[in-house]
Structures are given as C-alpha cells and as structure tokens.
Amino acid sequence: MIAMAKSKALGTGIKLYLMACVSLTVVVSGSVIVLLGKESIEFFSQVPFFDFLFGSRWEPLLEPKSFGVLPLLSGTFLIVVGSISIALPFGLLIAIYLSEFASHRFRSIIKPALEILAGIPTVVYGYFALTFVTPILKSIWPETEVFNAASAFIVVGIMILPMVTSLSDDAFRALPSSLKEGAYALGATPLEVSIQVILPAASLRVWAAVILAISRAVGETMAVSIAAGANPKLTLNPLESIQTMTAYIVQVSMGDTPQGGVEYLTCFAVAGLLFVLTWSMNALGSHFIFAKGKN
C-alpha cells in the first residue's frame, strides 16, 4: 500500500514538473510577443505604420530622422536569396548523391562532416567571411567593399547547407523503397530515379526544408553583422555593404542609444517584423512537413 501511494505521489510530482517545463516555454513565447507588441505599438504611435513599412530611407539615429525599413528588408532579402541560391542546389545535389549514389562507407563519413558544418559557431563564420571570402571576392571584383553582402550570404549559405541536405535526405529516405524499386525495375538509371521519381515524390518535404532554411537565414545575426556591414542601403548589389534587420538590432542593443526614445523603440519594431517573418516561414514549413495527401 505504502509503495503504491509513493509511486503515485512520484508520478504526480513528475507530471507537475513536466507541466511546469511546458508552461515555461509558453510563458517565454508569450512574454516575447507581449513585449514586442507593446513596444511596437508605442513606436507606431510616434511613427506612421506606412512610413515604416514603405519608407526607403533608414536613418533613425541621424537628423533628419527617417524610419523607412525597406533598406533593412532589402539587406535581409539579399542575404536570404543569396544564401538559398547556394544552399539549395548544393544541398539537393549532396542529398541525392548520398541517397542514390554514395556507398554506405562514404555516407558514414560525409554525414558527420556535414553535422560539423552545422556546429561551427556563427561568429567563426563571420570572421571566415571577412578574412577569407572577402579577399577572394576582391581579387575577382576589385570594387568589392570591405564589408559586403556577398561574403555574408556565401557563409550563411554554407551554414544552412547541412540543414537543407539533412532534411532532404530524410525526405528521400522516408519514401517507401518500393517506389524506387518500381522505377529501377523499368530500366531506369540512378539519375533518372532520383530526379524524376524521388525528388518529385519528396517535393513537399524538400520545400519545407527550404522554408526552414530561409527562416534560419532571415534570423542569422552574427555572421551578417560582422561581414555585411552596418550600412542600411536600398540596394541589390551584393558587393556593397548593407545592413540586415538582425544586424541593426545588434547595433542598437550594443550601442549607447538612450532607453525609451524613439530610436530605442525602432529596435522593437524591427524585431516585431522579423518575428512575424520567421514565424510565418516556420508555420509554412511545418505545414508542408505535416502535409498529408499526395506526399
């Protein structure tokens, strides 16, 4: 009887503890949303919403002040497009190679190597971009600035490559082997099987991988702060220095911007926008991953 009572009490205790852990995550997410919302509302009481979203000049710290977020958005956009156009083709090719062509031995070497890429601290990537990638770019295009978007999106592309590869590889492996066998039995080559059968059949989950990778690139901070510069400029030239939304938040948080002023509040408005962007990306990605039906 005593033993039973004891185990029941233990069970209740564990249950309460687990619930507390779960509640904590909800409370933290909730607080972030409330904080961002509250400070953003404060910001938009001083700066019109349209001036913020569609203004093309971002100079909150200099007179005359201007709060158009488009330069920061274009900076983030440049990083995302650049890094995805590196990570997607290479990531898919590696995943296809691993699933259809590589020997078991080779696979067992490459997989951990990719995971090491994912484990490198982002600040290291930043310095790698600044001291290794930029000089190479400069030797090809002499007009390259010291801080430039290209070096940043190249390293961000390398950073998100393992994510694209491993999620795509999982997607390929999740397909029933009977599908592949059916294709091979019709005289298909490994290349035809991977491009025409495996890739289309796994396409939803591959898209999900891409969206999660985009979301990671949007949120990437350290490497872009170091390598891309702090120059909010509405440009699509990757050789110029730019500033992303995340890099701006770092600049304000680390600087001596007085608390409470509208300059300080910009940080929350930008963070709010960033939050909405990445959150919708993640929601879209999960929607694809858990999408039933044709996949």
Added chain:
Amino acid sequence: MSENIIEAKDLRIFYGMNEAVKGVSFKIKKGEVTAVIGPSGCGKSTVLRSFNRMNDFISNIKITGGLSFEGDEIYGPKMDPAVIRRDIGMVFQRPNPFPKSIYKNIVWGPKINGYKHNWDELVEKALRRAALWDEVKDRLHDSALDLSGGQQQRLCIARTIAMSPKVILMDEPCSALDPKATARIEDLIGELKKRYTIVTVTHNMQQAARISDETAFFYEGELIEFGNTNELFTNPKEKRTEDYITGRFG
C-alpha cells in the same frame, strides 16, 4: 518441347556469410508460367530478384554460379542492369505505382529508355492487356493513387507490359489484395502467358496449382523439386514436397 529463356547453373546467393540460395540449377521455359513456391525464407524471392538484378541494391550480397537470360550471363561483366530490366519486367508484392497520373505511369518507362511510340496507343494497349482499360479510360490523367489496390496492381502490370518485356517476374503479386482482386490478377496471368514468359513467387499453393504450367519448390535455399505443375501437385517425387503441399509444414 519449348526453348529455355532463363537458365541457372549452380546458382549460389550469399547475404554476408549466410548462404541463402545453395547451388540451384534449373531452366525456365519460354512462354510458360512458372510458379515458385516454398515457406518463408526459403530463398524463392531472392532467386526471383536475381533474374532482373534487383538484388544489386543490397550491399553485402554475393552471387556465384551461372545465371543466363537468352544465353547471356545476367551477372556478366558487360551486362548493364538497366538493360536487362527492359527485357525482364517485375511486378511487386505491394502495388507501387508512381504518384503521377495513370497515363504517366505507363509512358514513363518506355520514355526514359528512349523508345518511340504513339503514346496514346501504347497506353491503351497496355491497359487493355492488363484488363484495366474499361475502368480507367475516362480518367487517364487522374492520379494513380486514387485507384483501388487491385487496380493499382493491374496498373503496375500495364506499366511493365508497356516496356514490351520478354519475361514478367511477379513477387507475390496478390498478397496485398482481396480475393476478388486476386481472381482478376490470376485470370490476367492466364491471358498474359500467351505473350510473355511469367515467373511468379507465391505463398498460395492453390494459386500456384491454378495458374502455372511448371512449379519449383524451394526449401531452405535448395531447389527440392521442379517440374510440371500437375505432376508436382498430384504425384510429388520428393517427400518434402509432399509434406509441404499437403500442409504438414510451411
């Protein structure tokens, strides 16, 4: 009477150290239905899948001895597995159509192999031969996954026929189907034998007796008995064959 299309001589298949097929020799006759029976793990599927080199995907497999198709060594150094699979098609245990339209399921194989056809004609011919045409002729561009299991399996047969193979291998083609769908596939096999050589693995001895001309009985990696189906079922030469077909084990 009829010529042989596939010949095995002392065929041995190893998974790692484990000898799954222990030196079997047989001849598959052209234009006949050969049923391969035996209890689970007797090596019958392994043998079947060696005919079109579907075992190539298993990393630690080793195959020795002779295995020839129309006189060419299937595991010979010059043989391209993709080429042998054009002549030796396969229908699998579970229906595995591609997640594409019915039409595309049929034309995909011939297309990637560079065949030239009037595609509409080919689709109709293949579906008619697979006894599926009347059921799907109005929805050729719907997804193949919308078909019932039995229809999907007949589509897989149509897809195989579209390649104009010489041999069709069937690996327990009815095991995932209900009795009605099974009966349709069995009737279909009777039709198909007019044009193709068929080798089918089955767990179901009544089925083997119904559909095949020749039967091979495998047990623990050995070929115990191979001969005319009627004789094998009514007057087996081997004690183990008799025990198996009368249901004493297996």
